Amino acid sequence: MRRIGRRDIVVAILIALLAGAIVTSAPFQMLQGLSLDILTAMRGKLVGERREPATSPxxxxxxxxxxxxxxxxxxxxxxxxxxxxxxxxxxxxxxxxxxxxxxxxxxxxxxxxxxxxxxxxxxxxxxxxxxxxxxxxxxxxxxxxxxxxxxxxxxxxxxxxxxxxxxxxxxxxxxxxxxxxxxxxxxxxxxxxxxxxxxxxxxxxxxxxxxxxxxxxxxxxxxxxxxxxxxxxxxxxxxxxxxxxxxxxxxxxxxxxxxxxxxxxxxxxxxxxxxxxxxxxxxxxxxxxxxxxxxxxxxxxxxxxxxxxxxxxxxxxxxxxxxxxxxxxxxTVVRNLIERDAVTELGFPARSILTIAFALVIACAAGMLAPSGALIAWLGLTAVYAAMAVGAFVHALALPLTEPALASLAALAMMIGYRFVLADRDERFLRKSFALYLAPEVINTMVASGKMPALGGEMRNVTMFFSDLSGFSSIAETMTPGELVTLMNEYLSAMTDIIEGHGGYVDKYIGDSIVAMFGAPADDPAHARNAVHAALECHRKLAKLNADNPAFAGHGLSHRIGLNSGEAVVGNIGSRRRFNYTVMSDTVNVASRLEGANKYYGTAIMASETTMAQTGDTFAWRELDAIRVMGRGEAIRVFEPLAERGAESAEQTKVAAAYAEGLACWRAREFRKAVEAFDGAAKIDPPSSMFAERAKALTANPPPPEWTPVNTLEGK
Structure with a gap:
């Protein structure tokens, strides 16, 4: 359902006034008589009202x-x-x-x-x-x-x-x-x-x-x-x-x-x-x-x-x-007078007001609904009104019937024309602009929100999604071009469907990498939550493709996903002759770095603290570390989503507890205890194995007093 704005309401009122004035004007006076004919026919057909001739005066x-x-x-x-x-x-x-x-x-x-x-x-x-x-x-x-x-x-x-x-x-x-x-x-x-x-x-x-x-x-x-x-x-x-x-x-x-x-x-x-x-x-x-x-x-x-x-x-x-x-x-005149049963018709003012009011209701419906839905609404409301008019006519009150029906139909047509020519230009432009690179449900949500992205860019709170296949270059070298294209099409289609299914927008593909954002162009207060849902489902989907899809057989593909939330500039950015709807800000850069940081910890999904905080208690998390990525001096606490809250396995819970103990000891400079905690899960958990090696090294060579528990990553 389309949200109707103040301008649309003003236009609907003007259309209703115009339609009502036309059908109640002198050239259409025959409509008043036609209403009486139709009401007489409908009453006779639906109600009957047969009376005994013997009672006639x-x-x-x-x-x-x-x-x-x-x-x-x-x-x-x-x-x-x-x-x-x-x-x-x-x-x-x-x-x-x-x-x-x-x-x-x-x-x-x-x-x-x-x-x-x-x-x-x-x-x-x-x-x-x-x-x-x-x-x-x-x-x-x-x-x-x-x-x-x-x-x-x-x-x-x-x-x-x-x-x-x-x-x-x-x-x-x-x-x-x-x-x-x-x-x-x-x-x-x-x-x-x-x-x-x-x-x-x-x-x-x-x-x-x-x-x-x-x-x-x-x-x-x-x-x-x-x-x-x-x-x-x-x-x-x-x-x-x-x-x-x-x-x-x-x-x-x-x-x-x-x-x-x-x-x-x-x-x-x-x-x-x-x-x-x-x-x-x-x-x-x-x-x-x-x-x-x-x-x-x-x-x-x-x-x-x-x-x-x-x-x-x-x-x-x-x-x-x-x-x-x-x-x-x-x-009939004699009987009507003796029985006090003559028909009461509404005067011109009341008839006009009723006609205009009915036309206004239909015009507003046409402003909110699709043309087919508005037509159905007209048919339904006209049928209900006709039933009311017949009920009133049983008691000798003649409500106008044809005037409201025709005025509202004219208002319906005029409102649809207004929407097509003026009101929906932005919507049509938006649908045309995003049709090939945005999910239909996202376009519908964006249109329904009534908030269109400003040309040239606007600040939005979004969650960025970066993913990349691990070691794909070496795998690609072993494949024919046809096999490579088939594999990539299958992979990118599956991942894109999941991202768009959770309200995300795929900004671009860079080889085997996917850059997407949640929270733009459509407003999405739950963009961080939806991004994490999409990341977990993408990870599960890749495992399923590896197991079931012939194009993936023998390759054992894995990917890395980085998530970060924050303010970013989104909009149509580029030259005057060519532009793309894209996003720019430090939020984007950090998400890209977090995708690459996964390879240091052996994880598949890494999210920033801001993303984790914006998801509330929807997921079970474990904190991985505090890192300093390339190009950024400030340390970032990073987290790994394990599963939806309550859906994590017993093994995940056990490993997360051991990891949290080891990380606490690490930050307290108790490296020997950290080694013991991390070693408990090192064989089945790559981040625990990595930290165990780092703790052992610092146990043998303790760091200086100014040491801080922040891992500075040298590469991307």
């Missing part, structure tokens, strides 16, 4: 295909149906309906027909045809239970013919709908300004009469109905909640109801319509179809209600459609 009387195919309506123009409509409406009113609304408009009457019929017009011969119908309208209207519909329009208004207007005393309300720019109905107007006064829409009027209340404007500006503040994201509109996808509205065929009137079954009308709001409308496959928020999920033209007189027509299973009959849109 509103029912639909459908002038449907069955009506057109059933006598006496078959083959007759709709203007001739008015008398039968009046009879059915009368029975519905007697059945206890609270109010009846017309979603059909009869703009003309058969009595107005001027088509010649004999020596007179059809209208003249049909005078009085609508009398019973108009009387029925007057009676129902006088009881306050009838509202006719009209379409308001500047160009082509559609209103009931004049006799109907008089019959209902102008109790007429608008059926106009509110369509979004994509021609989808998601909201409905609450009122219309007619002749300077606010008049409720048809559905609002029906709900108000059913509740026995009048719409009022609250101090907040919201429209209230019977104490219910109607939520309105857009002024004077209500967002529709298609909770049952239309299947929760019982639908009666007008043909069956007309036959029921003929049958005289008043009980059926009481069972079907008592206490209900009734909407009369056309339900056909080709007329008055509306696209709504159910267009993605599919809606239904109600649920067929109980039959009274006619047998149910044969039909297949009802299938969802992208459009529904317009009467069910008004039925």
């Amino acid at each position: 509103v029912v639909v009387v459908a002038i449907d295909g069955e009506t057109y195919d059933t006598p006496p309506f078959k083959g007759s123009p709709t203007q001739t149906w008015t008398r039968e409509i009046g009879r059915v409406l009368g029975s519905i009113t007697e059945g206890g309906a609270k109010v009846i609304g017309f979603d059909v408009i009869f703009p003309s009457s058969i009595e107005q027909s001027e088509i010649p019929f004999g020596d007179m017009s059809v209208g003249s011969r049909m005078k009085g045809f609508d009398r019973d119908y108009l009387i029925a309208l007057r009676q129902i209207s006088d009881s306050g239970k009838l509202v006719l519909g009209e379409i308001l329009s500047i160009d082509h208004a559609e209103v009931p013919y004049r006799a109907q207007q008089v019959a209902v005393r102008n109790t007429i309300r608008a059926l106009n709908v509110y369509t979004d720019p994509d021609d989808v109905i998601r909201r409905m107007p609450l009122s219309f300004a007619i002749e300077g006064r606010s008049v409720p829409a048809m559905a609002v009027e029906l709900a108000a009469r059913a509740l026995g209340a009048k719409p009022e404007i609250a101090p907040s500006g919201a429209t209230e109905l019977s104490g219910y503040a109607i939520p309105s994201a857009m002024p004077n509109t209500m967002t529709l909640n298609f909770r049952g996808l239309g299947r929760d509205v019982p639908t009666f065929s007008f043909a069956d109801l007309r036959a029921c009137v003929e049958k005289g079954d008043r009980d059926f009308f009481r069972r079907a319509f008592d206490g209900k709001v009734v909407l009369l409308g056309t339900v056909l496959n080709f007329e008055d179809r509306k696209l709504t928020s159910m267009r993605l999920s599919g809606g239904y033209d109600g649920t067929p209600a109980a039959r009274c007189a006619l047998p149910a027509p044969e039909r297949g299973a009802q299938r969802p459609r992208s459009d529904v009959a317009g009467v069910f849109v008004h039925a």
Whole structure:
């Protein structure tokens, strides 16, 4: 995971603001409606929320295909149906309906027909045809239970013919709908300004009469109905909640109801319509179809209600459609108002803040993660947010869905682009620069640390690692060039893998020698510990190669390793046209001298006191001596790592104890006792054998009083 800096956070905020501002702007207004469509579909698919049609406060009387195919309506123009409509409406009113609304408009009457019929017009011969119908309208209207519909329009208004207007005393309300720019109905107007006064829409009027209340404007500006503040994201509109996808509205065929009137079954009308709001409308496959928020999920033209007189027509299973009959849109408004179940949408400020916040989270994730990881994070967070949005929509709260998803996706793309063009230039440069001579895991650690090596060099605390094969020149003389190359490649590959596996950086190869450092270029607080681990493992690996690898057979290779910790200058050092990432300081020189000092003591690994101290109690050590290396006047205490603490063998422990006793006697000028202590392990321990010889020499020829127990090495 990449560490995100202050500049990255500022950029992420700016990107989130830009993405959020774009997707919530006017050109993308359709996204708000698309969110409602998706939420409606997801709620219907995941939650279901099927409701019993019998509990619906509103029912639909459908002038449907069955009506057109059933006598006496078959083959007759709709203007001739008015008398039968009046009879059915009368029975519905007697059945206890609270109010009846017309979603059909009869703009003309058969009595107005001027088509010649004999020596007179059809209208003249049909005078009085609508009398019973108009009387029925007057009676129902006088009881306050009838509202006719009209379409308001500047160009082509559609209103009931004049006799109907008089019959209902102008109790007429608008059926106009509110369509979004994509021609989808998601909201409905609450009122219309007619002749300077606010008049409720048809559905609002029906709900108000059913509740026995009048719409009022609250101090907040919201429209209230019977104490219910109607939520309105857009002024004077209500967002529709298609909770049952239309299947929760019982639908009666007008043909069956007309036959029921003929049958005289008043009980059926009481069972079907008592206490209900009734909407009369056309339900056909080709007329008055509306696209709504159910267009993605599919809606239904109600649920067929109980039959009274006619047998149910044969039909297949009802299938969802992208459009529904317009009467069910008004039925949904009525039910939402009565049940106080309209959708609450967030206003523009809240929607924008939520969108920007979501985009900011994704932008920050894109700043920290790899592109694939950021994409997975976007998918996961979007899925979680969508689940939360569906949960909120179950309770009629519509959270923005498409805006946060698209804004965050745009923020993801922009943040990845920013990283590629600007933020990750240093990282790409670093990876390219070190790819061929630094372990990938070391590069990853260095990048994750956020600390890049300064060009030209910087002071770092490091541990230097020098190794060299013992007597390799004489061995090489006995080998062919091909054998020598194979052997060196095997050896250097094995040692390099171990060094890099412990976080080290191989600076260079000098013939059979390896120069490496720990603690740079990547920060490594445990660089001394890792260097010692690598040295011990390299020693074990060489023994394994000698035993198992055919290229090493018969050569018995051994190597010497020197370790020293301290401050050093590391960086890109060289000429302006060519440079290497390397290290320079006295720390480097001392490590080189310690590698060579091994041959004086017969040891494989020698470390300085600073390296030993920085490893804590991780390893078991023995102090070898205090030495003065060539080119350095100050004495250095040197140590040999035996094994990890607790992993040393009994023999190593015994030899180390004897050696420590002998070294103490040596430094106390008790050379005879030193000889006795060193002789105990001289046969199996080269350093003890070397010290035993030195102690014997000083026993025979004691040193002068100014003698100090420091071994000055003459060579490298």
